[in-house]
Amino acid sequence: MENYDVVIVGAGPVGLMLSSHLQRWGYKIKHIDNRPEPTPTGRADGIQPRSLDLLRNMGLKRKIMAHDPAKVYEVAFWDPDAKGIHRTGTWASCPKFIDARYPFTTLLHQGLIERVFIEDIEKHGGKVQRPWTITGFENDGKDETYPVKVSIAHINGVAEENMRTKYLFSGEGARSFVRNKLGIQIRHKDPIAYVWGVMDGVVRTDFPDIKMKCTIHSDAGSIMVIPREANMVRLYIQIASSTDPDWNPRKTATENQVQDAAKRILKPYSIEWDRVEWYSVYPIGQGLADRYTLDERVFMGGDCCHTHSPKAGQGMNTAFLDAANLAWKIHHVESGWAQRSILKTYESERRHIADNLLNFDAKYAKLFSSRQPSAGEVGAANTHDAHPDESDFVKTFKESCEFTSGYGIAYKPNVLNWSPGDDADQNIQRHPATSPLFLPYQRGTHLRTGRILTPATVTRVVDANIVHLEQEIPLNGSFRIYIFGGLPHLTQRAIANLATALAKPTSFLRAYARADEPAVSPHERFNPHSRFATFATVLAAPRAGIEIRKLLPPLLARYKDLVFADDVPDMRVPEAKAPAHAKMGLSQERGGVVVVRPDGYVGCVVRLVEGSGTADALNEYFAAFVTKRVGAERAAL
């Protein structure tokens, strides 16, 4: 019987993302899918801005873009009138108030996205075994290292394999064998259910917004238009709602019926189909699994845990971020760095997001079915300034945009996301660190823990390349420690003191030093000392004035490819002399240290001071969840 680190069931977005993470960090994976090949047509197709950041961090964005996907920058709203329909307004899909690197939704057929992942997995030595399905599993604990027994079989039943694994992950989708066997319930938050028809095809039309995302309400019904790659368009039509007097979840419609409905709804515009690529009718109900894991050995993610309407293009994106959240936690536990208990934060963090998503989804559905925004409201949503007279609708829209873009994803304070401890909410698990040097949101920094690092453009010192700071450390599984050094002449001593303290045997960096440190190649850019953390330094100085070896202590100078000049003007902070510092809310006089989790979310922000205080605070932050005693005080215990 073979042993695996992780057995992954399902090669949809969540399973592929998890596999792609773990393969690149060297884990032994058994990955199965019960379909003979990747998604041939249809299904999910919207990649939100935050997901695109993640794909780029994995080196996969370029391969997605090679397919020339459609990009949605704006959404248009159409309402009924005497002649048929008219546009009431448009607004940005990812408005300017969101500081997104890629302020658009990328639309591409799920099968093409799956193939990009499969290629990446194969590049790292993995593969997806098809068409195989899971037939049984048990966390029997008979092997301490590999506690879970798993059985899988070819779908034709001719072959079977048994194995043991450290972890089992179900990315099986809404009908999950694993979830059923664990007896975990799906709760339906919103009692309203729908039947949707969805059709991908190439059309001929004089409807002017056919290449935009549109919501069209007419006296003949409602439709949602989403542009696709290769001249295609997707139409969503609501066929039935549980609020209908004759509600039947099995109600269906033929391709022709849906096309006829679309023709009636779009009048006075015409629409004809050159070809239909995919057509499907399916009932959608909102659901959320009670648990994502019972034992932190058998996990679930993606549609297996949460289902909702396809309207906001969130399914695949939520699946991606489920996997990204879990992957690094498994990695840190299995590397012997983090306590096993951090695995509990997978459910607490991700189920909270899914809960938000379902609340939003219910609200979104209601907003569209109850009333339409007026042109005035729509105009206001595109401006940066808060309008005192903006309606609840516009406010709700703004909040939703941030959430649906992925930039509004906010994990609550916990052992990974430091909190000031003065929050009134008693339901959150606080971070125990107490150093006075931690900077809470709005009190010394604009960064919020549990949110992703704000994007910033800087100049890389060694080669003068203009780069995106948030992308400079690839998805290497390490904590990312950004030292915003401010003005070097004011902070040089604080930085030197920090490096000295980091070099002490009691620091997290030395506690998790690489065993092969002396043999590490001088060309290693990200993990010369430890795979636990990578350091980047940003200085408020023009690039040409930065001599890395003179300004930085050797420990930080070793990360010379990650030293940046904060000298690139930014239209969002036009007055700032050090724009990246300004966007983080860190002054160029004092700087600050930002710890970013391996999945890109801010863990804590610490003041940069002379003496050992900064390093003490970092040690205290990590001490809350690492396996060894780190930090001066703990060492003295």
Add this chain to the structure above:
Amino acid sequence: MENYDVVIVGAGPVGLMLSSHLQRWGYKIKHIDNRPEPTPTGRADGIQPRSLDLLRNMGLKRKIMAHDPAKVYEVAFWDPDAKGIHRTGTWASCPKFIDARYPFTTLLHQGLIERVFIEDIEKHGGKVQRPWTITGFENDGKDETYPVKVSIAHINGVAEENMRTKYLFSGEGARSFVRNKLGIQIRHKDPIAYVWGVMDGVVRTDFPDIKMKCTIHSDAGSIMVIPREANMVRLYIQIASSTDPDWNPRKTATENQVQDAAKRILKPYSIEWDRVEWYSVYPIGQGLADRYTLDERVFMGGDCCHTHSPKAGQGMNTAFLDAANLAWKIHHVESGWAQRSILKTYESERRHIADNLLNFDAKYAKLFSSRQPSAGEVGAANTHDAHPDESDFVKTFKESCEFTSGYGIAYKPNVLNWSPGDDADQNIQRHPATSPLFLPYQRGTHLRTGRILTPATVTRVVDANIVHLEQEIPLNGSFRIYIFGGLPHLTQRAIANLATALAKPTSFLRAYARADEPAVSPHERFNPHSRFATFATVLAAPRAGIEIRKLLPPLLARYKDLVFADDVPDMRVPEAKAPAHAKMGLSQERGGVVVVRPDGYVGCVVRLVEGSGTADALNEYFAAFVTKRVGAERAAL
């Protein structure tokens, strides 16, 4: 004996670029190369900003970038001092005063670049036949359509082919069989010749600028450093100069000698080689062919016509632009659109550029060997404002930067590049059009004929995508006619009148209408009416306010994917309400029409007026070189 449209000899940059152009326009090509495979290591590797624009227009930039090339944004200068060497300053490789979309040089091994082209050629149904060489050719005129007879043979002599062709192109490099057989001389402009050593490899060094482009002068000699992909670095060392007392063009040096020289030059810094990928020593002399063609049937381009030092990374880029210049002219002649005489402009335009290049190359070599810039001069080169006290050296540098980036390439007035006719230079071939509506440089427009269109960012109306205007029409072989419509309420009538005039049988558009026009797919975006021209319209209005069908006449509305809102703020013209108009120097009150040649260079700029004047001027511009009589007056003849 088979007939071909074009026989291309040599699959280096110039041959591949020509083939890639012509294959996509449907020509029957025989393409041979005498090497058994693409360049395995070394050789040219610098893609300049303008070349990157061209590659993107061909859809090839993403494939180049997939190799993670090095990017050079700045150049560093090092001079001798008591301890060894010190940096005197740095400056931008493509400074801010150049309005470049990609202000950097892209460095990638020539073989990888060649493979990107070969893949593209194969995608369009072509191939490179290897290892075959040309053995004979003659423009014997025995066939009016295929006047040139060509013989080729496998390099081992076992096989031979004979064919007839419309055109023969030699991209054979400096030692050209074709050029020799034609008896065309290479003139050596600068009598100074050099022997260079060049070495690609992976090094370990504490030299801080190893990832920058550097020119290093020390008491132990001089060296040029160029970063490469995959952690590599290229070193150029001058081994001998014809000004040396013991000059010998066959002087050589071993790999170890060059490494030892580099070690001495870089002191006090250390350098060691992990591995050497490529090492070569070769003599370089400046040379320029007297002619690029004798009969406009047998052409030459690239190194075959011009050789010079590798210092400024111009060889491959000049080759690219040679091919791009010739390709569309052959296309327009063979399509029956242009008079055969436009083929003469290949030599007049490209030989002029090569002449400029050689002048620059000689000056550049001298500047580096005579004196070093001071830190003060270097600082001044990076600023946008002209400094009254800037030295001749900085002025020369600025001019050179623009030229070497490719943005300074300026073709003289001729039958393709309209001129006002008031130029004092008698050596130029003037454009005969005389309409008072043509706008000369600085008198109604900032655009200059014979230069590429200024880049501008706009919003595409149909899908609200933020796009790069200069890239929106792909390399389709058509003239690109940009209608800058200004404020729609002021220009709507002028635009309607223009469309009416364009629809007349006497217009260039109707003269070269597609024979299959009624059968053209409604999804055809670029050439619904004619393959001769593509129309794009830019309006000074917010995107949401542009109703294409209401604002534009049907002829222009047909190009709905090429209608843009000039509503994207631009840091170069922060005050402008219509930034793209402002960058072109066209007012939003009056607008203007810009004709861009199929290779991206501006042909003419015409005022946008009510009545038939604008169309008359366009017809007059084209009448100078097309095969049919176009325009109202000509039709009346």
